[in-house]
Amino acid sequence: MIHGIDTSFLVATELSSHSRHTDSRRLLDQFSRAGDQFALVPQILAEFVHVVTDGRRCADPLDMTTALERAELVWNATETVQIFPDAAATSQFFAWIRQYRLGRKRLLDTLLAATLHAAAIQSVITLNRSDFEVFGCFTIHGS
Template sequence: MIHGIDTSFLVAVELIEHPEHANTSAALQRFVAAGDHFALTPQVLDEFIHVVTDGKRLAQPFEMVTARQTAERWWLASDVNRVFPNEAAVDQFFSWVAQFKLGRKRLLDTMLAATYFHNGVTSILSINPSDFTVLGVIDCPNLSPPVQPQGPST
C-alpha cells in the first residue's frame, strides 16, 4: 500500500518534542515493516520546513540547514514516491471546495488530498484525519498503537 504523507505526520515524526512523536514514529515503523511505501508532494516539504524552523511555535526549532536536510532525506528516500499536482488534481480541488463549502483554513489540505487522489493515493498519514476523511475518498489509518488483547483476569 502507498500512504500519502501529511505535514502534520511528518512534523510529529521528526520533532521529538511533539506530543504525537511516539505514536507517529511507531506507526511509521509498522508501515515500513509491512512493506508499505509512501508518497510525498513538494508542498508538504515546504510547509514542513516552515513549521519546524518557527521559533515562535517551537521551544527547539530546527536550524534551516537541518530542516532542509531532513526534508531532502524524505524526498530522496527509496520508499517514497514523489507526486505532483496535475490538471485533474486542480479541478478536483475546486470541486471539493465548492461541494463541501470549505473555507480558507481547509485549502492546503484539500489541494494535498486532490494531489494524492489523482496520483492514485487514497491513504494519507495525518494526525488530523478529519481534514481528509470528510472528502469521502481518503482513508487515514489509525496511528495509535494496536491494542494488545488482554488475557483472562485472575
C-alpha cells in the same frame, strides 16, 4: 500500499520534542516493515520546513539548514513516492473547495487530498483526521 503523508505526521515523526513523536515513529515503522511506501508532494515539504523552523510552533525549532536537510532526506528516501499536482488534481481541488464550502484555512489540505486522489492513493497518514474525512475517499491513519 502507498500512504499519503500529511505535514502534521511528518512534523511529529521528525521532531523528537513533539508530543506524538513516539506514536508517529511507531506507525511509520509498522508500515515500513510491511513494505509500504509513502507519497509526498513538494508543498508538504515546504510546509514542514515552515513549521519546524517556527519558534512559536515548536519548543525546539530547527535551523533552516537542518530543516532543509531533513526535508531532502525524506523526499529522496527509497520508500518515498514523489507525486505532483496535475490538471486532474487541480480540477478536483476546485471542485472539493466548492462542494464542501471550504475556507482559506483548508486550501493546502484540500490540494494534498486532491493530488493524492488523482494519483489513486487511498490512504493518508495525518494527525488531523477531520481534514480528510470530509472527502470520503481515504482510509485515514495516525489520528
